[in-house]
Amino acid sequence: MLENKKPVGLLFDIGGVCVVSPFQAILDYELANNIPKGWVNFSISRTSPNGSWHKLERGEIKLDADFFKAFNGDLRNPDLWKQFHERLQKKQTTGVPTSAPPLPEIDAEWLFWEMMRVSRTPDPYMYPALQKLKSSGQFIIGALSNTVIFPDGHPYNSDSNGVKSQFDFFISSAHTGLRKPDPKIYAAALKEMDTLAKKRGLQGVEPSDVVFLDDIGENLKAAKKAGLRTIKVNLGRTQDAIRELEKITGLQLLDAGDKAKL
Numbered sequence: 001m002l003e004n005k006k007p008v009g010l011l012f013d014i015g016g017v018c019v020v021s022p023f024q025a026i027l028d029y030e031l032a033n034n035i036p037k038g039w040v041n042f043s044i045s046r047t048s049p050n051g052s053w054h055k056l057e058r059g060e061i062k063l064d065a066d067f068f069k070a071f072n073g074d075l076r077n078p079d080l081w082k083q084f085h086e087r088l089q090k091k092q093t094t095g096v097p098t099s100a101p102p103l104p105e106i107d108a109e110w111l112f113w114e115m116m117r118v119s120r121t122p123d124p125y126m127y128p129a130l131q132k133l134k135s136s137g138q139f140i141i142g143a144l145s146n147t148v149i150f151p152d153g154h155p156y157n158s159d160s161n162g163v164k165s166q167f168d169f170f171i172s173s174a175h176t177g178l179r180k181p182d183p184k185i186y187a188a189a190l191k192e193m194d195t196l197a198k199k200r201g202l203q204g205v206e207p208s209d210v211v212f213l214d215d216i217g218e219n220l221k222a223a224k225k226a227g228l229r230t231i232k233v234n235l236g237r238t239q240d241a242i243r244e245l246e247k248i249t250g251l252q253l254l255d256a257g258d259k260a261k262l
Contacts, residue, residue: 004248005208005209006248006249006250007139007209007210007211007229007248007249008139008140008193008197008202008205008209008210009139009140009141009142009193009197009205009209009210009211010133010139010140010141010142010210010211010213010245010249011142011143011144011189011193011210011211011212011213011228012130012141012142012143012144012145012167012212012213013143013144013145013180013212013213013214013215013216013219013233014119014143014145014147014163015119015145015146015215016119016214016215016216016233016235017123017126017213017214017215017233017238017241018122018123018126018127018130018143018163018166019119019120019121019122019123019127019161019163020118020119020121020122020123021118021119021215021235022115022116022118022119023041023215023235024118024235024236025111025114025115025117025118025119026040026041026111026115029106029111029114033104033106034104035104035106036084036085036088036104038084039081039084039104040075040106040111042080042083042084042087043074043075043077043080043084044074046080046083047074047077047080049179051074052067052070052071052073052074053071053074054179056071056148056174057146057147057148057173057174057179058173058174058177058178058179059149059173059174059175059176059177060177062149062151063148063149063150063151064151068108068109068112071108071109071112072106072108072109075106075108076103076106078103081100081103082100085100085101086100116148116156120156120160120161121161122161122162122163123238125238125239125242125254126233126238126241126242127163128253128255129242129245129253129254130163130166131166132251132252132253133245133249133251133253134166136249136251138249138251139249140168140193140196140197140200140205141166141167141168142167142168142169142170142171142189142192142193143164143167143169143170143171144171144180144185144186144189144212145170145171145172145173146173146174146179146180147172147173147174147175148174149174149175168196169192169193169196171185171188171189171192173185176188180214180216180219180222181218181219181221181222181223182222183222183225183226186212186222186223186226186228187226189210190205190207190210190226190228193205193209193210206227207226207227207228208227208228208229210228210229211228211229211230211231211245211248212228212229212230212231213230213231213233213241213245214230214232214233215232215233215234215235217232220232229248231244231245239254242254
């Protein structure tokens with residue numbers, strides 16, 4: 001069975017998988033400012049593919065004052081706010097006003113940098129597992145991440161947390177102009193995986209030879225469509241994903257103390 005076949009390559013998203021999820025920063029911001037839970041992510045997702053966030057992650061615009069102005073505008077879209085409120089009404093029968101309340105005030109620039117700050121911290125479970133996978137030498141390990149390009153000289157350009165050094169290759173949306181869930185970015189990752197496999201004297205890599213980990217459903221759905229095997233990493237539950245990795249790789253990736261907590 002393909003599910004039990006030992007993979008040739010492991011492909012990791014970064015935010016929410018290898019490092020703490022920026023979604024946690026969004027959730028904390030919404031809770032602290034009495035903003036309905038899910039509004040920020042709803043706004044970002046519904047402005048796809050040409051919202052300011054998506055353009056930034058494809059490297060089409062710079063991370064500057066114009067971006068923050070546009071991002072703030074996306075978060076203040078009255079039509080999307082109405083759609084979001086209507087969705088809340090359908091999901092919750094009580095506690096939701098019959099008419100949409102005023103659009104919440106959001107400091108888009110502060111929120112963006114808080115998301116970036118939070119996601120600089122390696123995940124306490126996945127990062128050690130990633131190090132063990134790399135040291136085993138048994139797999140080609142790649143990263144496939146929707147990213148942004150920080151200004152020249154910004155400290156976030158450095159690999160100070162050591163995460164990037166764990167990968168044999170790193171495909172960045174902002175540098176390739178492709179963004180998950182675009183099928184072309186998965187094809188690019190598979191091509192790179194195949195090239196590295198052949199350099200190591202292995203046969204060509206098929207999509208089913210690769211396991212992809214991500215925390216966003218639509219990215220995993222697109223990966224499955226491309227033929228990759230997938231593991232969902234849920235917010236705050238990276239240990240569950242690591243247990244799946246242990247079954248697939250045959251390696252012990254969680255420490256005994258971590259297993260006891262599960």
